[in-house]
Amino acid sequence: MNRGTGGGAVAAGFSLLFFSFLFGPLIIMVITAFNSSSFPRITPWECFTTEWFAVLFANDRLMSGLLNSLVIAVSVVAIAVPIGLAGALALSELSSRLRAVLYTVLITPILIPGVVLGISTIVFWGALGRGVGAEYGSFFFDGMFLTLAGQVTFISAYAMLVFLARLQRFDPILTEAALDLGATPGQAFRKILLPFLGPAIGSATFLTFLASFENYNTTVFTILSGNTFTTALASKVRHGTDPSLSALAVIIIGVTLIGAIVHEAHTRRKEVLRTGIARRSRIYGNPVLKTLVHPLTVFLILAGIAGLATWQGTRHDASVCKQQVLDDKRARQQELLEEQRRKMQEQQKTTAPVSAPAGAAGKANPSPFGGAFSPNGLTPGREEPAPADAPAKANPSPFGGAFNPNGLKPSQ
């Protein structure tokens, strides 16, 4: 933080609050994945468990949606990235008036509400299909194709923005130099411009993949009766939630963090190598440390830690959980009884929210369990590692040949 520009302490405090807002909900969600309570929550902490991962992998709808999502995302990348590149190239060559018009046209898909895009896509292809007398089973009425069309419409514009930003930094003189040195225009394009755009192709691929995988607003219309991962997720959230979604969040956040750390290692390495301070740097000057901070090593280490922690956690888990079940059996039964009662009261409360006793029940809630749960819930040894080891615990082995969803089926 710097003096004079923003007021150091205020800036730091605000940043802290801001990032708590960003990460707080995610961290809480991650923690709920390990609570055995059937509703995702922290405060009445019941029992440390990994069973929600099993529930997650056993959800067929989600898993088949995942496959659809991957197929769609890969296809969207394959189409939207070239289209975005074409759009960016066209914009960079047009005269300024035409350029403004085309830019407006190509950028509108980003601004049009996704819902509208989805609707217009199914309406248009449906009408076209009927117009050419296509069968009902043909691609005009196929959810996968329609989703592809709908998503490409606006995701191409994301890719285009990435390419435009990169193209702005391209010196067109380089192309001229290549031509002057005897290259054909095609050669200049392939050997000079495309390599320059390389990093942008990478980030556009990543961005379009993520945008496609995450998309809900358009997809929920275009997928018709089918499911993608996101639409399956949404319908699950809408019709009753359980912590298996938190378990999913644990996996996604874990993968994301590993990705972010590896990416960071990669950029640092590149920067150090580029600026040529490698030889002077203590880390990069030392061959052992140098290998250690290589992105691949970082990845392997993180993946290894994740795997090891999973394996350990599992072994540990099985015994501990059993032990716990035995130890807490009595307490648990009582707890279940009380919970049932409370649930009934809660139900009453929701059906008749004005009813007075609800207040009493609500009040009663924390006090009797408060004592019982606080040692449990606050046991740091159990709870704290949860977020830190998130990627590791994402795949506890009883439920997991981990990354192989098929391997999980028998356990259900």
Add this chain to the structure above:
Amino acid sequence: MPGGNPSGIHQAFPQSVQPFFESVMATKDIVLDHVSIRFGAYTAVDNAHLVIKGGEFFSFLGPSGCGKTTLLRCISGFSDPTEGRVLIGGQDMKGIGPNKRPTALIFQNLALFPLMSVSDNIAFPLEVRGVGRKDRRKRADELLEMIALPGVGDKKVHELSGGQRQRVAIARALAVEPDILLLDEPLSALDLKLRHHMRTELRTIQQQVGLTFIYITHDQGEALTMSDRVAVMNAGVIEQVDPPESIYNRPKTSFVASFVGESNAIEGKVASQAETLVSIETPLGRLQGQAAGGRQYKAGDDCILFIRPEQLSIGDGLPNAVTANWVKEEFEGNSRQLFLEANGVPLRLSRVNLGGTADTRSGAVVPVGFAPDQAIVLPHGVLAGA
């Protein structure tokens, strides 16, 4: 010669070398045949008409924005002239792209490919011509040897110093084995010392490889030291084409006289002319100078008399005596610049520093004068920087 009359240009070429070029290099001549280049209504190059001989080091000198780059891009094939023709070796270049012309351009910012190694940069012209990897590498090494940078082939471009990049750009251009090397202010990004050094180096390389160099600059020092001939441009018009000495000593227009080197410009009207000696009526009284190029003036013509600062002297009883007021003196190391003023006309006088002390005649009156045969009288016209 197609179109026009380039004989004047031939005369201006050093007599001793001329026959040699005519016989050996004639096929590599570049002819600008009444070339005009317009952007909409704006004329960037106006009726350029000249012949550049094969093997010559030819410079275009002019202030920034006068159309030099535009003309060079036209020669290298990035644009076609709006009017007129560009001929190389007698062949009209119209419609022939930059990759098909026997020219290689060195760009103002060098345009080295940042993602390629030095070797790959130099070998790029060979790569696009389908030369195999091994031969490319060999040729790149040869060229690196030639520009005295052996062993840097595997470095990235950004790891080189400014001067080294400069030489790599030249090597890359030479890898095509062009007949003509076009250079667009290639030294402008370098610091002063390196710039001076590279002048000599460029000239050496040119003599070594024997190619035609067409060199563009706004720096008269570069143009005058390296070139066989210089074309001075202003606002799209080529004002004079001559060897450096003639450009400096015998400017043909008021622009050239004021742009190349320092000059005192004194405006006036012609009073009379005897042979080449012209008398003119000026605010400083009646002064005499040489009519440039044997031009004949009528009494009453508007004209300007140019006299170089180093040709003004202090003293009584000199020809063209003028009484001036002392304004200030600047010390420039090897010389002292005296700034004077006479009847509203600023005058500048330069004296070689021989170790004496500064004059401190603040406010004093200084008698100055100059020899009539060292002053040049030109018709009234635009001045550089005006």
Add this chain to the structure above:
Amino acid sequence: MQALQTAFKQIAGKHGLGAATFVGVAVLIWVIFLIALPQIAMLDYSFRFNLPASDVGGPQDVYTLDNYAYFFQGNDGTVNTLDIGILVRTLIAAVFVTCIDILLCYPIAFILAHSATGVAARMMVIGLIVPFWVNEILRAFAFRVLFGATGLINGVGMSIGLWDQPVDFIRADVALYSGLTYAYILLMVFPIFNAVEALDRNQIEAARDMGASWWRVHWRVVLPVAKSGIASGATMVFMLTAGALAAPQILGGPSSLWFTQLIYQWFNESANWQRGSAYAVILLIVCISFVMMLMRVFKVSIGEIGR
């Protein structure tokens, strides 16, 4: 057409015929089949009756204003306060969320651009991006976990005695607004960051040096520069919020619908695509005119969006 031809030739001359053909074909397909025709088809559809498949193309298949009339008048000819109310509420809520995002993101963008350095800045950028790699649905779900009747806030609030019965944050739309505010933060931070970054730090320091208070520095020096970024970010956030579907479905209270949910119902529950299309057209037109109006007021052009 002439201009397009020139552009094509120019690209061919610079990048080769193959590249030019690729650019031309890709852009044409994109503009015609993915952008223009679907919107036109939807517009056409919104003027048609909801007929059984056998009647489509028959004599009854004529144009009608029915679907739009319904939005304004309902079935009985009185003003359709319900649907109009939902649209107005959606717009107001979207404006509200956009304003909150501006207030949250402007300081962060400024800190990121001018106060944070080195590692801190890098960590901030990563910290900004990483949460948005998590699925949109899961992010909304996280807010449900946070704000639910048995969620963390209620749990903590009640256990420390701030209130003694669960507050229904969902019904009060607190959860929805928080979730929407969260959802598009990234799209607000980076445009403002890009704009503010261009500002020379010396300018700020000079202003401070001359004794200006820090809020005056922002008002007079930083804000004018940030304006285009704010406009760009606000446009995106507003359009996305007004067009959001997932967050309202997951976090919205049972009694308050989002306009997109209305459209969703026409499609998926009433199977009336024509009316759904009409509602989609209404949403599109209202949102775009609203944004255009604001852009005129704040004097920014669409060309600045997405920079």
